[in-house]
Amino acid sequence: LDYLQVSLSHITGENIVKRDKESIKNLLEIFDGLLEYLTERISETSHEKSLIYTYLAVLPRADQILQNAS
Template sequence: MFGNWVDVANDLLRSCRINQQIKHLSECGADVFVHLYESILEEKVPDFIATPRSQEDDAHNVQAVIDSLALDFLQVSLSHITGENIVKGDKESIKNLLEIFDGLLEYLTEVSEASSQIGAKMYLEHRALIH
């Protein structure tokens, strides 16, 4: 589906105005996915450890992102992706989570554009009724 996953990651970071670039997929750790979650969904990660002191804390934060995506937004099981595997640098897990964020951003952008168009149409119709 995607050619270069590093490009996908960097495009997502750029689209979300996150001032970070990666050169290797293994650089997509907890901080990247927490930033993407908070930027795309405009919400804080539930049960977030603000000052992670270990790999376990990072894994916890990524797992919180995964669980919230699965339960609160997508209503699908994401049991094939774990915070532990993301933090360990498992490329397949990183690709899967990037793909989810890429699709989510695309969907939310389309919804936002559609609601903007509906809003503009209603505004113009309302103005036409007033004048």
């Protein structure tokens, strides 16, 4: 997987079902990493949207520009 840059071949469904502690630990570490990545991306996206909305709020609207031009 591109996001993880790690092989997942050592984690098998069979080992998870057998309650292999090492496999479960590895799977939980992957979930933890994915959660961290997604949380970071959501935060970045929210910040970017906030900046865009702030920028748009200070721009004059088209009707104001036309009114000032006449």
